[in-house]
Amino acid sequence: MARKKQKPPFSPAVMLVAVLIILVLGVFGVQVPDNIQEMFGLHTQQQTKPSTTKPVSSTNTGPKELGAATFLSDELADSKKGWIDYHTLDSLSRATGADALLKPAMVNTGTSANKDIRPPGFVSGLEPTLHSRGHLIGRQLGGSGDDPRNLTTLYQTPVNTPYMTKYENQVRQALDNGETIRYRVIPVYEGTALLCKQIDIEAKGLNKHTTVDFRVTILNER
Known part of the structure; x- marks a missing residue:
């Protein structure tokens, strides 16, 4: 028996609108929850940038x-x-x-x-x-x-x-x-x-x- 092809949870039109909304929210600094981003295939793991601040070290205890x-x-x-x-x-x-x-x-x-x-x-x-x-x-x-x-x-x-x-x-x-x-x-x-x-x-x-x-x-x- 042939397996039925699984339909996507949302129609292409709905997905397009959702993706556009998520992108616009991102432009204005609004953080969209990860689970929603994953739902529409937009979630990517953030890479932590190495710190460019040189640590301050001193042996001087002050006056x-x-x-x-x-x-x-x-x-x-x-x-x-x-x-x-x-x-x-x-x-x-x-x-x-x-x-x-x-x-x-x-x-x-x-x-x-x-x-x-x-x-x-x-x-x-x-x-x-x-x-x-x-x-x-x-x-x-x-x-x-x-x-x-x-x-x-x-x-x-x-x-x-x-x-x-x-x-x-x-x-x-x-x-x-x-x-x-x-x-x-x-x-x-x-x-x-x-x-x-x-x-x-x-x-x-x-x-x-x-x-x-x-x-x-x-x-x-x-």
Whole structure:
């Protein structure tokens, strides 16, 4: 006995209309259930596209805030004019620190890092090193970018920005408000390593109701 040919569940006209409706809905971002798509032979398995986002990895745990600044009483002496004292370079030509008495008039009197100066350990500002000629006393605080004693090799991200910038901006805001700030930045090296292990920063406002009084350590790591 001949087997009867199975008729399709829908007429060709109905199927054509249904297919057109499904396609139009797809154009407008309406998701049609898989079982309906399968019914009309339209369901195809979606392919998962590989992610093009590079995973972010960093060993830097961020700034470590250590409480109030530790300046001695005689280190907090005020003067009419502000000043910056860059410590001498060591035997490896590494910057060793800087002290300052910052006044509002010093804001934005500094200079950008001189491209002709290569602090010890500096390779390139591009990948894979992403080094920066890091100011100890920031340019916006009056620090020189033309004095090797004020430049040390830092990782631009996240050390120079945003970590150091965060605390420099706090000091800048206080200066903009008319405060006087005692400031110190010390790069800490391990042995003969050319790149410092960390940057120690402390700042204290001399005004009675100062908004600045901190001591912080920032690891020089990516």
